[in-house]
Amino acid sequence: MRRVVFAFLVALALAGCDPVGGWAGGEQPPVSWPQPAAGRLTSDMCRLLTKADYTRLGHVRQPNMWGTVAGNNSLDCQYRANDELTLTLTPTAEYAKYVFATGLEEHRGDLARAHLTSDLADDLVGPADESWYDRALGSTDPTPEPHEIRLRRGALIVGIVLGGVRGRTEKDPRQVLTELSNLVLRRLPHVGAQDVGTDHKIEYEVVGSGRAATLEWEDYTGFKHGGFLSKPRLPWVRTVQMAVPPGARAPDASLSVRASSRNAKVGCQVTVDGTPVAADGMRKGYAHCESPLPDGADSSDGGGDGSPAQPASTGPHEPPLVVARTGF
Structure with a gap:
């Protein structure tokens, strides 16, 4: 199954304005800081953190290498020596919560694959709904090692990464990253505060016995290791969140399972917002389920083409799927 990373247009302008009480420390008012344009992040927003911000905390930030905006409304600002600033603006806070949790799971997996121990600390950034800090990957010279912080507000x-290059008077990386995170949130006072899309809950189910060879599903995060499992135990169930902005189309909800052998039987089912929309009954070797999602224009009961969502059919001679709810 080909991985699809969705490309949504968030159709709402989120402008900044002065918070109550004004701005401390002689900062410029937020009108001078780049904001999303019609709800879309722009490469100009790499200027949200300046070299002076890093210098004040003792860190020597290297020159900017590039700033790129991806189709899922994410901005990646890369600097020499592996410093990095990333922003992602999702259609809803609930969807962002799911992406944030999946990102932490991906981070833990990356550390494990690199045989590194975690120094994870959470809830460091007061204005954020959730945040975590830990050592990071990406530096060829681990002394001193890089660190990163991730946070979600609405x-x-x-995300901010401090590369392994340290200044002579640099503060503790945890303090540096926490203060930089607070600056970003203060300079984007209202970004992410209002939902502009419709949330959907997608449940992927696989039936069979023993273990499958592989599972692959659309998890709507775009993470490198997202939406794939090797040798999972069956039966298997996974629930994911996603959100569609008004008028936008999402990639199909899709699930593929490859059996452990050509004669082993497997089956699958996809349920969207409580309604089964695709199923592939027990068959030898391989099963695949796929269905369009409701679009942003008709988010209550419509399919991706505007037609009502239809219950899944497993074929004329096959019984409906019954999946044991054993969890992940």
Whole structure:
């Protein structure tokens, strides 16, 4: 199954304005800081953190290498020596919560694959709904090692990485990253505060016995290791969140399972918002389920083409799927 990373247009302008009480420390008012344009992040927003911000905390930030905006409304600002600023603006806070949790799961997996121990600390950034800090990957010279912080406020997700290059008077990386995170949130006072899309809950189910060879599903995060499992135990169930902005189309909900042998039987089912929309009954070797999602224009009961969502059919001679609810 080909991995699809969705490309949504968030159709709402989120402008900044002065918070109550004004701005401390002689900062410029937020009108001078780049904001999303019609709800879309722009490469100009790499200017949200300046070299002076890093210098004040003792860190020597290297020159900017590039700033790129992906189709899922994510901005990646890369600097020499592996410093990095990332922003992601999702259509809803609930969807951002799911993406944030999946990102932490991906981070833990990356550390495990690199045989590194975690120094995870959470809830460091007061204005954020949730945040975590830990050592990071990406530096060829681990002394001193890089660190990163991730936070979510509403539908906005922010990530900052400090590379392994340290300044002579640099503060503790945890303090540096926490203060930089607070600056970003202060300079984007209302970004992510309002939902502009419709949330959907997608449940993927696989039946069979023993273990499958592989499972692959659309998890709507775009993470490198998202939506794939090797040798999972069956039966298997996974629930994912996603959100569609008004008028936008999402990639199909899709699930593929490859059996452990050509004669082993497997089956699958996809349920969207409580309604089964695709199923592939027990068959030898391989099963695949796929269905369009409701679009942003008709989010209550419509399919991706505007037609009502239809219950899944497993074929004329096959019984409906019954999946044991054993969890992940």
